[in-house]
Amino acid sequence: MTSSRPPSYRRGDHGPAVIDIRVKLAGVGLLERPDVLGDAGLALFDDECDLAVRRFQQQRGITVDGVVGPLTYRTLDEACWTLGDRVLSYAPGRLMRGDDVAALQGRLLSMGFDCARVDGVFGVETDAALRDFQRNVGLVADGICGPDTLESLERLARTISGGAPQGLxxxxxxxxxxxxxxxxxxxxxxxxxxxxxxxxxxxxxxxxxxxxxxxxxxxxxxxxxxxxxxxxxxxxxxxxxxxxxxxxxxxxxxxxxxxxxxxxxxxxxxxxxxxxxxxxxxxxxxxxxxxxxxxxxxxxxxxxxxxxxxxxxxxxxxxxxxxxxxxxxxxxxxxxxxxxxxxxxxxxxxxxxxxxxxxxxxxxxxxxxxxxxxxxxxxxxxxxxxxxxxxxxxxxxxxxxxxx
Ligand SMILES: [Zn+2]
CATH class of the missing domain: 3.40.630.40 (Zn-dependent exopeptidases)
Structure with a gap:
């Protein structure tokens, strides 16, 4: 039987989903030892995990309740992406979200390519700014942030150093x-x-x-x-x-x-x-x-x-x-x-x-x-x-x- 409500996890829960949560919390630097098992030999949503979830919720402006419901899970999942992990592009109807998108937006803005904001959502403005950047560095302006575009971004980022990029x-x-x-x-x-x-x-x-x-x-x-x-x-x-x-x-x-x-x-x-x-x-x-x-x-x-x-x-x-x-x-x-x-x-x-x-x-x-x-x-x-x-x-x- 499938439930219409996605599950939530909280202190005391255990099982495979908890392993996933622990690994993700470790991935964002909030949990030191993701692989600690409880008395029963299962990954446990313990006090440490509860604290890490609360810290994460506080950082991201989500209601701090220590419960990993759909919103907290999705946000945690998005937070685990680092720029370069995957190819980014504009996907109407199913926009790509994540910290890698935010990192891309921050770099574009820092170089004067106006993607309007850093919100971690690859929307139409990010697409336009990315194409503009690609045109400027002599790449095919296809709006796809793959290895070539990343390399150009890295190279240029090194020439602009110090301070928060937008502020610079x-x-x-x-x-x-x-x-x-x-x-x-x-x-x-x-x-x-x-x-x-x-x-x-x-x-x-x-x-x-x-x-x-x-x-x-x-x-x-x-x-x-x-x-x-x-x-x-x-x-x-x-x-x-x-x-x-x-x-x-x-x-x-x-x-x-x-x-x-x-x-x-x-x-x-x-x-x-x-x-x-x-x-x-x-x-x-x-x-x-x-x-x-x-x-x-x-x-x-x-x-x-x-x-x-x-x-x-x-x-x-x-x-x-x-x-x-x-x-x-x-x-x-x-x-x-x-x-x-x-x-x-x-x-x-x-x-x-x-x-x-x-x-x-x-x-x-x-x-x-x-x-x-x-x-x-x-x-x-x-x-x-x-x-x-x-x-x-x-x-x-x-x-x-x-x-x-
Ligand atoms: Zn007013």
Whole structure:
């Protein structure tokens, strides 16, 4: 008789399936001795195995219960693939999944072939990036990652060394561009807009609030000689238009609300950085504070290094300058963060649903404080570490002098 429910294994179970689980856990480095047998001479799902499963679940963001059900088993199975173990390609309807796919994606991204994300799933974007890579190195662009393609990947990977691959290109760009902000291109993205008002509470409206903040940030950036663009028009001190975009295209992007369109706008503007401004809203009025988000996929340990640094700086400055609660920085794979080709940070500047946060945000002086904190964070990103003054003490005139 066959059961419609796939089996689950947990502490105390034994048998051939447990051997398989133990070997796989050893394969991902979580179990030292896969071949230990229990008293009855059978492979046992013992305490050590239970701990290893829980560690694995924690690493991969699966509910930590020590039970190997279908999801945990599939994820464990995918984790055992190393790049080179098998030939990889795009298989519509039955996409290949595994850590080998993630490794391939990481390498493609590190070399500037845009497969959009590192998620361990060989989808249509990975296929396009792989073909693009193959064309560039003079291979047949067949989208099949076999021995020839692997050899080219290995050879090129050796010429690019040190640091997390994705971060490397961004770090080099930051170092090369020098400390001065003048001449840099920044895209400020006031979240929401149009019909989509975002969070609304305590007589405040997220769309209006982030427009006001964007205008304050933009005014200060322009004063520092930064070429600043907004992803949509706001009533502020004049907004520029990226030269690469004709008027039609610009209008198109500016009225499009999707994060994807906003990312395309930043890419077309060849921005050095993107700052996306939001405020939070939540059922529970006690939820409060500021949080910053950067591109990153926890599951595969893949991050934008510069994005993370900028998020840390933004968070640090805002927490030091205001009394907003520190909700820390977090990696996310949101479209605006992953589709932008430059470091991008989204910051949630307090909760409109929280009485304290909304009262502060209602004050123009407080919004100036936030704008100043954001700009100091951006400037710090470009300063060599030895010029880095203690958090919260730098002000704009000193910054302008440092950047000269
Ligand atoms: Zn929002």
């Amino acid at each position: 290109r961004e770090s080099v760009a930051i170092a090369r561009s020098g400390p001065t902000l003048a001449g840099k291109v920044m895209v400020i993205d006031p979240g929401h807009g149009g019909q989509d008002r975002g969070a609304v509470a305590h007589d405040l409206d997220e769309t209006e609030l982030v427009e006001d903040l964007a205008a304050r940030v933009e005014g200060r950036l322009l004063a520092l000689g930064v070429i600043a663009y907004l992803t949509r028009p706001v009533s502020g001190p004049g907004t520029g238009t990226p030269p690469e975009l004709d008027q039609d295209e610009t209008r198109h992007h500016r009225t499009m609300a999707s994060e994807e369109a906003r990312a395309a706008f930043a890419n077309a503007a060849r921005a050095d950085l993107v700052l996306s401004l939001h405020t939070g809203g939540w059922r529970d009025p006690a939820a409060a504070g500021v949080a910053s988000y950067y591109y990153g996929n926890d599951r595969f340990g893949h991050f934008s290094e510069v994005g993370r640094r900028l998020a840390d700086l933004v968070q640090r400055e805002l927490v030091a300058r205001t009394d907003l609660v520190d909700c820390r920085t977090h990696p996310k794979t949101w479209d605006l963060l992953r589709r932008t080709r430059m470091p991008a940070v989204r910051v949630e500047l307090g909760y409109l649903t929280n009485p304290g946060d909304s009262a502060r945000l209602a004050e123009p002086e407080f919004r100036d404080l936030i704008a100043e904190g954001l700009i100091v964070a951006v400037q710090r990103l470009y300063l060599p570490p030895e010029d880095d003054a203690p958090t919260g003490v730098l002000h704009l005139p000193e910054l302008a002098a440092l950047g000269r």
